[in-house]
Each structure stands twice: as C-alpha cells, then as structure tokens.
Amino acid sequence: FVSFHRKGTWSDAEGEPQIDRLVEAAETTAQLALRLLPERCARGLLVINDEADMRVGFQHPYEPRLSERFPSWLAALAATHADLSLRHAAQGLRFAAVADNA
Structure with missing residues (x-):
C-alpha cells in the first residue's frame, strides 16, 4: 500500500x-506510485488517504x-473512493x- 494525508x-x-x-490528491498519489513501481508491482496497490x-x-x-x-461526509468518501477504484481498475489500483x- 501507499498512503497520503x-x-x-x-x-x-x-x-x-x-x-x-x-x-x-488520491489520483496524484496513484500516478506518482505508478511512475515509481513496475506495472506488475502496482497491481493490487492500495492507495489510502489515512486522514480524510x-x-x-x-x-x-x-x-x-x-x-x-459528518456521517454524510464519510458516506461520500466511501462512494468517491469506490468510484476511484472502478476508474483505475485497469491499472489494478484500489x-x-x-x-x-x-
């Protein structure tokens, strides 16, 4: 995994x-990780915002x-990050x- 704040x-x-x-920030972090890691290592990579x-x-x-x-914010976070996972599924990112x- 890779995390950001x-x-x-x-x-x-x-x-x-x-x-x-x-x-x-999540997309920027993912793109930086993809530049640093070989494609095979990036498959399944979890990108975590550890204090969202x-x-x-x-x-x-x-x-x-x-x-x-606040619970609405948390629900929006979950939905937004699920959408990011779907959009970046071809790269194997979560x-x-x-x-x-x-």
Missing part, C-alpha cells in the same frame, strides 16, 4: 470542505463534525479513505 479543508478561510481536494477528515484542527468545535454532516474523527 489530505483533508477536505485546512482552515475556516477555505470555507466548506471539498471532497474533490481528496480525489485530486473534513477539516484540520480541534481547538475550536467544528459544527459539521457534530451533526449529520483506493480507500479513513477519518480518524469518526
């Missing part, structure tokens, strides 16, 4: 969390983490995301 947003100044930030939370930081409560929005705040 990308959140939906960094700060309040960036506004609402955006799942496309995570998708772009909505936002960084816990010093101030973040209301969406405390409401129905994608997963976890959020340590779940």
